[in-house]
Amino acid sequence: MDILFSTEEHRFREQCRDWLHANVPAERRPMDAAEAIEFDKAWQRRLFDAGWAGINWPVEYGGRGLSIVQQVIWLEEYARAHAPWIGANFVGINHGGPTLILNASEAQKEYHLPRILRGEAIWCQGFSEPGAGSDLAGIRTRARIEGDELVVSGTKIWTSFAHVADWQELVVRTEEGSQRHKGLSWVICSMHAPGIEVRPIRKMSGQVEFAQVFYDDVRVPLANVVGGLGNGWKVAMSTLSFERGTGFIADQVKQSQEIEELLERARATGAIRDDRIADQLAQLRAEVAALRAMTYRNISEVVRTGQPGPEASVIRLFTSELGQRLERMTLLLAGEAILDFRYGEDDLVADYLRGFAATIAGGTAQIQRDIIAERLLGLPKSR
Amino acid sequence: MDLTPSTEQDMLVAATADWCRENMPLEQARARPPHLWGELEAMGWTGMTAPGMDLDHASEALVFAELGRHLAPVALLATAVAARWSPHAGPAALALLDNHVPGGSLRVLDPHGAVQALGVLGHLAAVTPLPADLGGEPGLDLSVPIVHLDPAPPFEALPDPRAALHLQLLAAAYALGCADAARDMAAGYAQVREQFDRPIGWFQALKHICADMAVRCAAARSQLYYAACAVDADTPDAAFHIAAARQLADQAAIDNGRANVQVHGGIGMTDEAYPHLCLKRAHLLSFVAPARRQTLLGEAA
Numbered sequence: 001m002d003i004l005f006s007t008e009e010h011r012f013r014e015q016c017r018d019w020l021h022a023n024v025p026a027e028r029r030p031m032d033a034a035e036a037i038e039f040d041k042a043w044q045r046r047l048f049d050a051g052w053a054g055i056n057w058p059v060e061y062g063g064r065g066l067s068i069v070q071q072v073i074w075l076e077e078y079a080r081a082h083a084p085w086i087g088a089n090f091v092g093i094n095h096g097g098p099t100l101i102l103n104a105s106e107a108q109k110e111y112h113l114p115r116i117l118r119g120e121a122i123w124c125q126g127f128s129e130p131g132a133g134s135d136l137a138g139i140r141t142r143a144r145i146e147g148d149e150l151v152v153s154g155t156k157i158w159t160s161f162a163h164v165a166d167w168q169e170l171v172v173r174t175e176e177g178s179q180r181h182k183g184l185s186w187v188i189c190s191m192h193a194p195g196i197e198v199r200p201i202r203k204m205s206g207q208v209e210f211a212q213v214f215y216d217d218v219r220v221p222l223a224n225v226v227g228g229l230g231n232g233w234k235v236a237m238s239t240l241s242f243e244r245g246t247g248f249i250a251d252q253v254k255q256s257q258e259i260e261e262l263l264e265r266a267r268a269t270g271a272i273r274d275d276r277i278a279d280q281l282a283q284l285r286a287e288v289a290a291l292r293a294m295t296y297r298n299i300s301e302v303v304r305t306g307q308p309g310p311e312a313s314v315i316r317l318f319t320s321e322l323g324q325r326l327e328r329m330t331l332l333l334a335g336e337a338i339l340d341f342r343y344g345e346d347d348l349v350a351d352y353l354r355g356f357a358a359t360i361a362g363g364t365a366q367i368q369r370d371i372i373a374e375r376l377l378g379l380p381k382s383r
Numbered sequence: 384m385d386l387t388p389s390t391e392q393d394m395l396v397a398a399t400a401d402w403c404r405e406n407m408p409l410e411q412a413r414a415r416p417p418h419l420w421g422e423l424e425a426m427g428w429t430g431m432t433a434p435g436m437d438l439d440h441a442s443e444a445l446v447f448a449e450l451g452r453h454l455a456p457v458a459l460l461a462t463a464v465a466a467r468w469s470p471h472a473g474p475a476a477l478a479l480l481d482n483h484v485p486g487g488s489l490r491v492l493d494p495h496g497a498v499q500a501l502g503v504l505g506h507l508a509a510v511t512p513l514p515a516d517l518g519g520e521p522g523l524d525l526s527v528p529i530v531h532l533d534p535a536p537p538f539e540a541l542p543d544p545r546a547a548l549h550l551q552l553l554a555a556a557y558a559l560g561c562a563d564a565a566r567d568m569a570a571g572y573a574q575v576r577e578q579f580d581r582p583i584g585w586f587q588a589l590k591h592i593c594a595d596m597a598v599r600c601a602a603a604r605s606q607l608y609y610a611a612c613a614v615d616a617d618t619p620d621a622a623f624h625i626a627a628a629r630q631l632a633d634q635a636a637i638d639n640g641r642a643n644v645q646v647h648g649g650i651g652m653t654d655e656a657y658p659h660l661c662l663k664r665a666h667l668l669s670f671v672a673p674a675r676r677q678t679l680l681g682e683a684a
Contacts, residue, residue, distance in 0.1 A: 001392065001441040003612040005384050069384060263680065272680075282679035286627035290602040293609035297386040304387055314601040317594075369594035370587065376597050377570040379584035 003296070005073070012066075013073045019050060020081035029084055031346055033208065037122065037164045040087035044119025053117040054093075057101065061113035068302055072249055072295070079253035086250065088161050092116035092123035096169045099186070103227040103235045108188065112167070124165035124191065126156040126213060127236065134367050135383075137180040137233070141215060143172040143187070145222065150174065150187060152195075152218040158361070162198045162211035165191045170220075171232045184232030188224040195219070205353035206343030248319050252291050255319070258326050259288045265333055280329060287322050294318065310376055317368040320358035327352040386608050392442050399446050402426065403453040409564055412454040412526045412660050420456065420474070420496055428459060429474070430466030432549075440549070444556045444611040448604070451560025454664050457527055458493035460553045460671065461501040468546035469510045470539075471499045476517075476530075478502030479670050480509060480538065488533035492667070494519045495528060501550070502538070503672040508546035509538035524667040525660070544622075545614070551625050551672040552610060555632040558668045559603045562635035565643035565661040566596040572647055583646075592642050599635035606631050623681060626674040633673065636665035 005013070023046065030036045047053045048062070056071040057063025086093060097116045100109055115121040132138035141154025152172055159168070168189045175183030191198075195218040200208045227235040263281055266272040272281065294315050301309040330348050331338055341349035359365035373379040388396065406422060407415070423429060428450065430436060431443045443463070450459060461475035469475065477492040480502035491500050494517040501510045513536075519528030541547075570593050573584030583589045610628040613621040640662030644651040651658045 001386055001388060001608055001612050002616065003384055003386065003609060003618075004616055009384075278676060278680065282676045283630070285679055285681070286606070286630045286674070287602065289609070289624060289627040290606040290631050293386065293605035294602060296384060297605045297608060300385045300387040303385070311601050314598050318598055318602060366587070366591070369591040372594040372597050373570075373584070373590040377566075377584075377593050379570060379573055379590050379593060380582050382585050382587060382590065 005069075009069060009073060012070050013077060016052075016074050016077040017081070019052065020077055020083055023050065024081050024083045029087060031344070033164070037088050039084070040089055041119040041122075043084050043087075044089050044093075044117075048118045053119075054097070054113075057097065057113065057117065061101075061109055062117045063113075068299055072299055075249050076253050079250065079257055088122045088164055089116070089119060091125050091161060091165075091169070092121060092167075095125055096123040096167070099169060099235060099238060100226065102238050103186070105226075107223075108226060112188065121166045122161060122164050123167045123169060124159050124161045126159055126168045126170035126189065128158045129155060130157050130212075134364055136236075137184075139171055139173055139184060141170075141172045142176070143174050143185070143220070144176070145174070146219075148222045150185075150220045150222060150225070152187075152189065152215040152220060155212060155214050157212045158201075158210050159198075159213050160210045162191070162213050163200055163208075167191060168213075171236050174225075174229055174232075178230075181233040183230055184236075185229050186226045186232040186235035187220055188226060189218065189220050193218050193220070203354060204356075205350040206345070207350065207354065209354070248316065249295060251323065252295050252319055255323060255326055256288050256292060258330070259285050262326065262329055262333065269333065271333055277332070284322075284325060284329060287318075287325075291315070291318060291322060313368055313371045313375070316363070317365055317372065320365060320368075323358050324355050327355045386605070386612070388441075388445060392445055395442060396445050396449055399449040400452075403449060403455070407453050407455060409453050409660065410657055412664075414521075415456060415526055417495075420458075423456070423459060424474075429462045431463060433463075433466035439611075440552060440614045441608065441611040444552060444607055447553050447556035448560040448563070448607065451557030452564045454526060454561065454564070454660060455557075456493055457557070457667070457671070458495075458497060460550060460557060461493075461497075463553060464508060464546060464550045465499060465501050465510065467549065468508060468541050468543060469499060469501060471510060471512060473498035475499045475501045475510070476513060477671060478509075478511070478538070480504040481670065481673065483535060486534070488531040489535035491517070491519075491530050491532055492527050492671075494530045500536075500538075503547045503550055504538065504540065506544050506547055507540045507542070508550055509540045511536045511538045524663045526664070527667060547672065548614060548622055548625050551629050551674070552607075552614060554668055554671045555603070555607055555610070555625065555628040558629075558632035558636040558665065559600065559607055561661055561664050561668065562596070562600050562603060562632065562639040565636070565639035565658070565665075566593070566600050568658060568661065569593055569596060569639075569643040569646040576648075589646060592646055596635075596639045596642050599631070599638055603628065603631040603635040622678055626678040629672070630674040630679060633665075633669050636661075636668060640665040 029039050054063030055066050055074050056068050059065035143150040143152045168191055170187050170189040171184055174185040195216040197214040198211045200211045202208050271277050298308050331352050338349050374381055431438045457477050461477040465475035474497045476494040476497035478500040479490045483489050497513050499510050500513050517530045519530035522529040573589050574582055576583050606628040610624040613624045643658040647658050650656045
């Protein structure tokens with residue numbers, strides 16, 4: 001075991017740092033939703049042109065084909081340089097893309113992966129439904145086969161970036177009368193197809209970042225099925241295990257920065273003289289360190305065995321709850337100034353309110369605990 | 384960068400665990416037989432990183448986590464540190480110098496057969512020779528005899544600050560092992576104990592208690608690995624990483640110790656059952672070179 005990086009990795013880190021130092025935009029991500037999307041796309045394009053998009057994606061689809069350790073180094077430097085949040089490219093880069101790499105046909109990969117990396121195609125995720133949240137296998141949105149097309153009808157909900165997305169990773173029931181995990185398919189659905197209606201939903205933070213999507217006989221080419229008809233559950237789980245494994249490294253790196261900023265603020269305001277605050281900050285700093293150690297250990301596991309270890313779900317849970325503890329500390333240090341918060345402001349209060357997503361989206365903290373107890377500790381399945 | 388144990392380290396851990404199960408089971412931790420210490424010495428665990436041994440702290444921490452899981456004698460902690468840093472040779476008892484009030488009596492843990500006592504005072508470890516046959520009576524942790532020295536003898540500080548870090552690291556490993564033991568005991572019981580015609584581990588209320596125990600262990604274990612590697616690489620932030628490992632391992636040990644009693648229900652409150660052994664050990668370890676807040680906050684002493 002060791003925590004030292006190789007000479008080559010050190011050199012790579014310097015390259016990351018130099019480029020980011022010269023290229024991170026000085027202006028903030030715009031508040032206006034339409035402007036924000038343009039900002040996200042332009043920044044992604046700039047990353048791609050300079051060779052910083054898809055660091056561990058295959059070279060043949062526009063990636064760099066580098067190691068996962070180099071990907072981690074990039075993300076560490078990215079956060080350190082205060083580079084922009086990935087924004088609307090989140091689903092494509094962290095979800096759709098990795099799923100396609102693992103499961104898609106040559107043609108599907110050739111078409112979609114470079115467009116995701118270049119920031120030309122925004123993706124959204126169509127998994128959850130009003131009746132299928134934690135119980136994802138209860139999906140009812142169905143697709144019947146007509147010739148070489150699927151005809152989709154139903155509804156999806158909590159779909160981030162639905163109003164701006166070009167494509168959706170959509171899980172639908174393609175086998176009539178099938179139950180639970182069987183008879184589902186993972187398809188690439190154009191968000192510009194006729195019959196799609198997007199109804200934005202406002203969050204308690206005031207932001208409109210997700211939506212309910214309705215499908216009224218939406219036609220999707222059968223060629224857009226990924227991983228074969230009826231294999232949707234398996235394909236969807238490959239995305240989720242990716243998400244639990246390495247998809248949250250960027251968040252984790254950001255948290256290590258947040259604790260240092262909190263500490264600086266507490267010192268500047270004198271809040272640190274309060275023993276309770278000092279104790280909490282000390283605890284948070286230890287937890288953030290542990291999160292990095294857990295991530296490094298998980299990455300080492302990936303390097304060694306090709307996949308994240310079973311403790312990946314522990315990291316996912318730990319990250320999400322630690323993020324919320326950091327947001328609460330931010331709020332505590334801000335004091336009663338938070339009472340002046342208004343809808344439309346994108347500040348620490350908005351971060352706090354929107355941070356609830358961390359223990360709800362992509363598997364609630366309770367579902368994560370079930371998984372940990374069942375898979376790591378061997379307790380009986382209760383579902 | 385590689386934070387997974389090597390094949391050799393995995394073998395070392397497996398061999399340690401096998402030996403402990405055979406010769407030092409947790410279930411017999413109430414009182415250890417007098418010949419146990421000689422066997423521990425023979426296994427080489429009293430001086431893994433002593434001069435000339437060439438073992439790294441990462442391997443040592445891995446082994447000590449296994450020893451801690453079986454509630455091994457705490458004198459091993461002091462003895463292993465003394466073997467590397469003390470001018471005196473021989474077994475060392477553990478002196479609780481941290482909270483010692485000058486003029487008051489000093490608690491020394493596990494004094495049987497010890498020729499010296501070692502503890503941490505401020506940022507430095509300190510030692511003192513001990514007279515033979517000090518005696519000592521079991522206290523909260525039934526496996527650890529305690530003797531009160533009144534007045535406390537003068538201690539000689541060891542100038543290298545790494546000695547104190549070494550003790551903190553090994554204590555973190557012991558606490559992690561203790562937390563692991565409580566987690567496994569609770570999960571094992573939740574699989575076999577039945578109520579409402581099914582194993583209690585079927586119920587989310589119990590399942591989530593056990594999941595949280597696993598989370599605490601995973602965080603503490605990863606940080607322990609990182610800290611041990613930081614010591615081996617002699618990085619400037621090693622003291623912080625050890626403090627973080629110590630803090631998280633302590634919390635894991637105490638919180639898991641408590642949760643384990645709860646999962647066991649009525650039997651968990653008894654002397655006859657084993658959960659209290661882990662809980663009591665956790666409380667004892669929390670006084671052995673605990674993490675300092677200034678170190679966790681990255682403030683200079």
